[in-house]
Amino acid sequence: MKVRLAKALTSRAAIILLDEPTNHLDETSVLKLTDLIQGSSKTWIIVSHDRFFLDQIATTIWSIDDGAIDMVAGNYSQYEKWRKVKRDSQMHAYSIQQKRIAHVEQQLNDLQTWSANMHKESTANHHPKAMGAKEYYRTKAKRADKQVKSKRKKLEQQLQENHVEKVSKEHAIHFSLATERTMGKRIIELKNSVIHPILQNVNLVVTRGEKIAVLGANGTGKSTLLQAMYTHTVTSGELWLSEAANIGYLSQSVYDLPVEQTIAEFFTYDNFEEEGEIRTQLIHLGFTNTHWHTTIQQLSMGERIKLKIAQFIFEGRNVLLLDEPTNHLDIASREQLEEALQAYEGTIIFVSHDRYFRNKLATRSVTIDNGTLHLPRAINTTSEELLTLETEKQAVLGQLSFLTPKDKQYAKLDARFNELLQLIKAAKS
Secondary structure, three states, X not given: OHHHHHHHHOOOOOEEEEEOXXXXXXXXHHHHHHHHHHOOOOEEEEEOOOHHHHHHHOOEEEEEXXXXXXXXXXXXXXXXXXXXXXXXXXXXXXXXXXXXXXXXXXXXXXXXXXXXXXXXXXXXXXXXXXXXHHHHHHHHXXXXXXXXXXXXXXXXXXXXXXXXXXXXXXXXXXXXXOOOOOOOOEEEEEEEEEEOOOEEEEEXXXXXXXXXXXXXXOOOOHHHHHHHHHHOOOOEEEEEEOOOOOEEEEOOOOOOOOOXXXXXXXXXXXXXXXXXXXXXXXXXXXXXXXHHHOEHHHOOHHHHHHHXXXXXHHOOOOEEEEEOOOXXXXXXXXXXXXXXXXXXXXXXXXXXXXXXXXXXXXOEEEEXXXXXXXXXXXXXOOXXXXXXXXXXXXXXXXXXXXXXXXXXXXXXXXXXXXXXXXXXXHHHO
């Protein structure tokens, strides 16, 4: 990718077209590319799903949807604000349209009811002295029929000229982990671990419910760290794994799926209720009902990644190791995956160059550099400050003991507890 980019960037052309230029680049390379584009006087037309990158370089967003292009001045964040305003306006216009339709339909129903009564009167056996009544009612019925036809035509014309589509429903996502095993606070711990040949003296404690981003340049050992956790293998030192941990591992290439199976055959369920739950959650991840009988071979790589993560969640995996899960995903799919993983109650350790995705998901991060894993440290922590941290940790733990994960304060207190654990560990090291 770097070689191909270099060829494009050194071109003397006035217009440069880049298709997903940040794919497979580490953050240092993306920053250099960003600086080059920002300092250039050329015109750049770029396809990218890296939202953070788009925020840095875009002056106009072209959004393609259903065969039409919306052009919005500004970067991705400004486009997102515009999209929200557009959505809200569409919802308001659709509501007004539906009220207008309901009002006209009521008028039409009233006229049709009145017309039916007139037709009934025109065919009734009236008194001989009132023979003109039939023609009277027949005339009124024809007039009512004409009014109904006119109003119906006018309504159809208005809808054709000013039709507003219904805004698609935004699904709420929530996954509950089905596990019979009781989980403690500590899930994974590495002590003075050597993961040959890249990582030396690795020390890390992972606690329940954390969502940890692993940072570092390409080739520093991020994937190696995840693989060691998954295989429970280190060259030397200790790697402890909770007996209750049920790990799901997503590599950068999803080639272990049974491609000949349909999605319906891929998942295991015992009744219609379980099938319905699976299909509903798959819809939340961007699948449609027609996907249910589609073979995995027909799915895109991005759809396969989402299918694999859905499988982990439905199987009750309470620890996810995800290596570049947003690769091959468009922006809409990344947002769906973000929502799904934010709603996920288990522990996640993930590698991603998508800074927007990391900022949304990670509760903390660790960095690999020169073969060493660096943790957030408490700077110049004195013994008095350490005692304060320990005291707060016990207080938070006491509060947590009276709560369940469903309580509003639980997530905030749990995140603070995890943060305190890391600060204390760093201060003691």
